[in-house]
Amino acid sequence: MTAPLEQRAVAELMTRDLLTIAEDESVLMAWELMCKADVHHLPVTDVEGGFLGVVDAQTLTSAWNVTAPREARRPVTTLLPSRRPAAVRPQAAVAEAARAMLEAGWDYAPVTDEHGALVGLITAHDLIAALAGVHREIRPRTGGMPSLYRVEPVLPQPPAHPGHSE
Secondary structure (H helix, E strand, O other), X not given: OOOOHHHOEHHHOOEOOOOXXXXXXXXXXXXXXXXXXXXXXXXXXXXXXXXEEEEEHHHHHHHOOOOOHHHHHOEHHHHOOOOOOOOEOOOOEXXXXXXXXXXXXXXXXXXXXXOOOEEEEEEHHHXXXXXXXXXXXXXXXXXXXXXXXXXXXXXXOOOOOOOOOO
16 A cells, blocks of 8 residues: 555655756756756756756746847856755655745755755656656666756847848
8 A cells, every 4th residue: 555645755756867957058058958858847056966956947937038138148047046945855755845845935846865966856746646646657766967968059040131241
């Protein structure tokens, strides 16, 4: 018999294989990665792979300024919240993660090990899926950071006029 949802361990529901973005990448790169990978949360890491925070789709879209394309080139760290999200441990009860999300006002909670290293992310979507009885296979972590394919965003250029050379 499975334990009630609120008593289950966060490790049973969290996403382990995370797509991350480096702190020196641009807001535009974050947008591209989220769109290409169809994710709503993008953990940001420092040069050593340390966890800095999470950029979510809501923050990204609310900060997007169509009239200032150069703003898209600013570092993704400019979108990180001023306070770090309250992290939970993999062995914590799901109820603890839900409380951390509610108290922070976010729809996610980072999951870190005893050294503060990011090992997963639990989201409101994960909680709703579990409540609905949707079970997904959670593969064991393969070690190291997940594969990250580099996407090079390109801002659109105005069309060239016929008869004019550049």
